[in-house]
Amino acid sequence: MKNILIKIMSAGLVLPALLIACNNYLDVKPQGQIDEEAATSDPEAAQNLVTGIYNNLWLGNIHGFPFIGVTNIASDDADKGSNADDAAPTQGALDNLTMNAGTSTLNDIWSGYYQAIARANKALQVLEPATIDGELKARLQGESHFLRAYLYFNLVRLFGGVPKVDKVLTPQEAATDQYQTRAGRDTIYQLITADLEFALANLPVKGGEGSQAGKATKGAAAALLAKVSLYRQNWQRAYSLTDSIITGQVGSYSLLPNYADIWRETGKNGAESIFEVQTGINASCDAAIDVYSVCQGPRAGGKRGWADLGWGFDNPSLSLLNAYEAGDKRRDATIIFINPGGTVLWDGFRVPGRDSVENDRYNYKAYHSRTREQYCGNADRLPKNLRILRLGEVLLIHAEAALALNNPGPAVTDINALRTRAGLPTKGAVTRADVWKERRVEMAMEHDRFFELVREDALVPGTAAAAFQVHGKTYVRGRNEVFPVPTTQIQFSQGRLTQNPGY
Template identity: 45%
Template sequence: MKNILNNKLLILLFSALVITSCEDDLNVKPNDVIEVDDFLNDPNNAIQLVNGVYSKQLDYNMYSFSWIGITSITSDDADKGSTPTDYGTDKGKMDNLTFTSTDISFSDVWEGRYQAIGRANTALFYLDQFTIDETLKSRYIGEVKFLRALFYFDLVRCFGGVPIVTTKIDINDSEAINNIVYIRKTKQETYAQIEADLLDVIDRLPLKSTYAGNDLGRASKGAAQALLAKVYLYQEKWLESYNMAGEVISSGQYSLLPNYANVWREVGENSSESIYEVQATLTKGLVDYTNVQGPRGTPDLGWGFNTPSLSLVNSYEAGDLRKDATVMFVPSVLWDGFIAPTTWNNPRYNYKAYQSSVAESWNGDKGQTAKNLRILKYSDILLIRAEAGFHAGMTSEAVDRISEIRVRAGLTAVTSVTLESILKERRAEMAMEHDRWFDIVRTGQGPAAMSLDGKTFIVGTHELFPIPLDQIIASDNRLTQNPGY
């Protein structure tokens, strides 16, 4: 799977829907590369469509600076970092919760996801026309729908209800653009679309263990079930979430790695703990994810943003192995022997984002690394099972799953749990992995958690991020703004 992302993408088939303020971005001339009929006559091109959706995940406006800003720097897990005078355009505002609808981070996240959704819709449109093995076609459709569900999950967590586009839109069809692309659906309708995609693909996708060679890392049945369990959790569908997480656990496809610190290292890529991760290579790397968070100073390893907060450091129990695996302390000797010197600007950095130049795949390009990005992992499913189980009255199962996680972390097993203890465990296990902000919002911890971090969470506003103003302008005000912005 890492290698297939290098395949050439056809401009014609990926000149897909982009919700943007620039109308010129929609004016792509047809037949720039190849005639549609000629393309469809070669069944080998079907995989090109699917790979194009995957490869979008590597782009800057998907999981790089802006995503890091709104999912991590906003939270009590992290501070802006870098230097006092480098605000990262709007990252200082993310840190202080003073962001507005004009900030570029929101535009990046919005545009990146809709570009990806556009690719997915285009791929589905053409996949249906290929004459290929039906089982293989069904799998391809399943992979693309899984990715589309993932992109919408990002959007609904950030913005609430959003426009739901599930078909290939003619770029000249102004009526469809105005009535579909620029009209928000409710949060409930958005979640319903995500559920529909995931329920459709569970039986289309194979188990992770059946993938081999270049296909390792593709979306699997377990990935769809895991994402659906998380989608149910966010909607407080406790029993559905509990049961779906149970399907992943009982599949026998996944297990915790013995060493928590290895989960985010190259040795942990596509491991037994991995359910779904963005695949990156030295020739087609993840743009600026590690660079944004790399230590800044001398020697310079990156921009130095998204540094673990004292609040996070102080939240760990004594003896919790996850603290030193998550927080890179300065000074120290890193796991690969590299010395973290006092000439770096900050006392802490995100260890999970660290790319070793001596012990991992490295070509000297900080801006595009071969480090995979974990999206869904098995420990997350154990936590979901525990939290949903607690709410559904399955307390013994919650105790067992929390104990399993704690023992791996070097802590003692527990004999009882509370919701507070489960959420505390979730913070320790998932720290700096882009879930913390969404977790404190969905569980109502926002005001208290941010107050302890010296920040003000505005109830009725900060539960959602603002719809980007440039998108509202492009829609001629058809897109409506979230409360408080």
Template identity: 45%
Template sequence: MKSILKYKFLFLTSVFFVFSACEDDLNVEPNTALSEFDFLNNPENATNLVNGVYNKQLDYNMYSFSWIGITSITSDDADKGSTSTDTGTDKHKLDNLTFDATDISFNDVWEGRYAGIYRANNALFYLEQLTIDANLKNRLIGEVKFLRALYYFDLVRCFGGVPLVTSKIDINDTETINDVVFNRKTKEQTYALIETDLLDAIERLPLKSQYSNNDLGRATKGSAQALLAKAYLYQTKWQSAYDMSGNVIASSQYSLLTDYAKVWRESGENGTESIYEVQASLTNGLRDYTNVQGPRGTPDLGWGFNTPSLNLVNSYQSGDVRKAGTVMFVPSTLWDGFQAPTSWTNPRYNYKAYQSQSAESWNGDKGNTAKNLRILKYSDILLIRAESAFQLGFSGEAKDRVNELRTRAGLDPLTSVDLAQILNERRWEMAMEHDRWFDLVRTGRAQSVMALDGKTFIIGKHELFPIPSEQIIASGGRLTQNPGY
């Protein structure tokens, strides 16, 4: 999949297409314009269409600095990092919860997801017209539906109800753009679309084991089920979350890796714990994810942002191996033998974002790495099952699922479990993985937890991030702002 997903599909008009390949695998010269007739009668183009939807995930405005900022630096798990004078444009404001609608991070996240949705809608439009094997078409449609749901899931968690664009849009059709692109729907309507897309994808997609090695990393039935279980969790649809997470567990496609520390290393990519990852390669890498969080100083491995907080470090129980697998301490000897020196600026860095230059794929380009980004993991599913089980009164199963994670973490099993313990396990298991802020908001604990971290969370405002000012201006004021901004 790492080699398959190296193509970027660029939509130019409703008639002409350009495919640009990073290498020479496509039998289409770069910048060759194809007529719509030629395109629709070449079955090979179907996969390339869908690869373009995947490839958007590698871009800077998807999972890089801005996403790291609003999902992690905002939380009590992380501090801004870098140096006191390096604000990262708006990352100091995110860290202090003093952000506003003009900050660049929100516009990046908005534009990145809608660019992905735009590609998804175009891919679905043309897939329906392509004359290709019916089974392949069915699977590819399922993959795109999963990706579109994932992009909307990011948006609804950040902004609440958003415009729901579900079809190919003519960029010159002002009336449709005003009615659809610049018209926010409710949070409930947004989740309804996510559920519809994922239920459709579940019916179309194969199990992980049914893919060939060349296609490993594509969306699977388990990917769609896992994301749907998570969407149900965020809506407190406990029975649905319980049932859907149970489907993933019962599929026997996934299991925990023995060594927690290896989950985020190259050796753990697409392993038994992986349900969905952003696929990266040396020729088409993940833009600046590791660079943003790499240790700053001498030797220089990155920008030094998003450093694990002392609050997080002190929260772990004694003997929990997840602390050592999450937090890179300075000084120390890293897992690949590299000596983390005192000449680095900060005392801690995100170990899960570390890119080894000696023991993993490396070409010297810190801003374009082959490190995959984990989006959905089996451990997350166990936590969803545990939380929903507890809410339904199945405390025995909740305890059992939590103890699966505690056993791997080197901790004694619990004899009973309450909600606070389940949520603590979620924090430790998923630390620095971009869920902590959303977990605090959805469980209603954000104000009290942020206060303990010296931050002021304003009820009625900070549950959502602001709609970017640039988008409101572009809409001519049609897009409405979230409360408090």
């Protein structure tokens, strides 16, 4: 092991700390100090610098409990869960779409994402003059651009226009209107697109020379850029990018035969995987997303008397349950049902009946076995890889883009591939409504449903309101497409950050 000194500067603030780096990337901390001078000439230090961006993805306010709230719980996929009073001012407000600028979860998200963006900006600044091997340098720059694009894509979907911070700022720069006000959505999307185009041109294919398991690849850049193009209604670009993935031009990908395996250790970084947040076991037993699995685990209630698995949040909703066709294998791979006589999970763990459990349903995709998968004793940091991009979603994007381009043949092929795996009969023809219905059950509880409803509503007004109404929520068009800008951030900007309409 060796000590590496790193500095991160965000909006002029230097955040010093010491991190211990080993050859295993899991021991590179999300925050800390790295010797920037060494990273310009030492390949290992340069790679550790970029690895620090990846490991920022473990932070709770990036992919943990707050993220679950603004994605799953805020959508019609899930109810808050736990008991009625638990986290009512935060997750409860998100569940009911009654959040406001003071809802603390939103400030947690905002600050966490900009912290990670600051790490990406620092890496790009240090790498620019680096004299390390040219191919390694281009790959590390590509990874940094990809990660920054992913972070900004979530921010722009959550808040609309946000401050565009695309470099390390001096204290003087950080105080200017340019960085204390919101850039427009189009400006942020231009930054995202430019970052992804750079990544697409400079990253290796999955399994190819220079690629590393768990790191961004050309396929990941193509998939995320296709998804961005879908949101921007750039149908031709979305189609061509997804086509390049399906036909193997940017790497070899295929659907896993067993849908449930995608979220188990056996399926991590597998044939269907395009990009995942990597987790594992390290010396301090914290190489995983903070409380991601445990906050969604079955919770004791009623008679109790058993060692429960978590806090009981993010329960699959009745409207999601009703969205599945009879015989769809994806239902039981997505939802843990608490049966009257108890429920035995895939690893043999028995959850007792409803008289001893707080809620009726739980998120199976978030479950991580403590007996059959990696576990070092830290329940708050269960090493569950978070699947961000996978081939199943690429097929859905490809199908929708094909229909928009009046090319229905590929759409039928794409949807039938998913339906066949799910154990459902194939279709002779598909419509956009069919694709959207398939998307909901294929991607259920995967943190995209809220954004998808907003996107679909832009194409077919009334879609989101109808979906939320079934779930007992009121969706107001012109307001609920985005979340409020946190009061704390408006105060930090001395009032220069403007609020979203309706808040």
